[in-house]
Amino acid sequence: MISTYASALSAASDAAADQNYPPGALYVVATPIGNLADITLRALHVLGLVDAIACEDTRHTQALLRAYGIDKSASQLLAVHQHNEAQAAQTVIERLRQGQRVAYASDAGTPAISDPGARLVAAVRQAHLAVVPLPGASSVTAALSVAGIADEGAQQSGFVFVGFLSSKSTERAAAIESLRLEGRAVVILEAPHRIEALATALATLGARLVTIGRELTKQFEEIATVSAESFPAWLAQDGNRLRGEFVVVLHPAQAETQAGPDTRVLKLLLAQLPLKTAVKLAADITGEPRNALYELALSLKED
Structure with missing residues (x-):
């Protein structure tokens, strides 16, 4: 050697x-x-x-x-x-x-x-x-580099690194729920003995995409992108998929998923402020692109 x-x-x-x-x-x-x-x-x-x-x-x-x-x-x-x-x-x-x-x-x-x-x-x-x-x-950047997120119309650039979630089911579920509207990619690490529990918890996010990196850079490396709801089934297809270390990239929430909360904020601001000022403050509060909020504000005004 x-x-x-x-x-x-x-x-x-x-x-x-x-x-x-x-x-x-x-x-x-x-x-x-x-x-x-x-x-x-x-x-x-x-x-x-x-x-x-x-x-x-x-x-x-x-x-x-x-x-x-x-x-x-x-x-x-x-x-x-x-x-x-x-x-x-x-x-x-x-x-x-x-x-x-x-x-x-x-x-x-x-x-x-x-x-x-x-x-x-x-x-x-x-x-x-x-x-x-x-x-x-770095497993974090390695997984992000093959997740192919750029073309998904993410509402915010960058990513969130959360590492290992809690081993307690209630706390893990609460953490995943807090990520439901996250407009950036989220990187999660997991050990083989807990990957099934993580997959089950993430499945509540439905059609949201996840990229799974298993045993990155090693002989039996496996990389796949599936919907969150099909993550448990993907694991169950092959017993070997329960082996090795995992990096899971939760893809950004899409614009339509985030529209409810952002519309509420924008409506409240429009009721009190001029359109341009309301859009600027809404962008600062929500992190949404100003152009998208401006178009939404015009639509709300018309309605």
């Missing part, structure tokens, strides 16, 4: 060695979410360069380093996970104050998004020490 990435390590040195890597800095390193070849050249160089690596799981990170042919002793790996992050951050800070370079890597993907790392970064920043991001693999 080491020889497989020998040329990559050489390329990493050629491409990244001449860049600036200040001492006393925390390097937040994105690692692959499945396919080892998704590591960046700069990440390979920095993982080899740093004096220590803080990791969500030292055993996992050690195996990853060995796969790339990077040699780090056990004493250079520091356990920093969700259960000890606040306390372990002080150990990292002490090393940084000594002028050491320290990397942080979660088990997969970009740290501090859904994985641990945010508390560590906050503590380092509060200590007025440098934090350097090394971007790379």
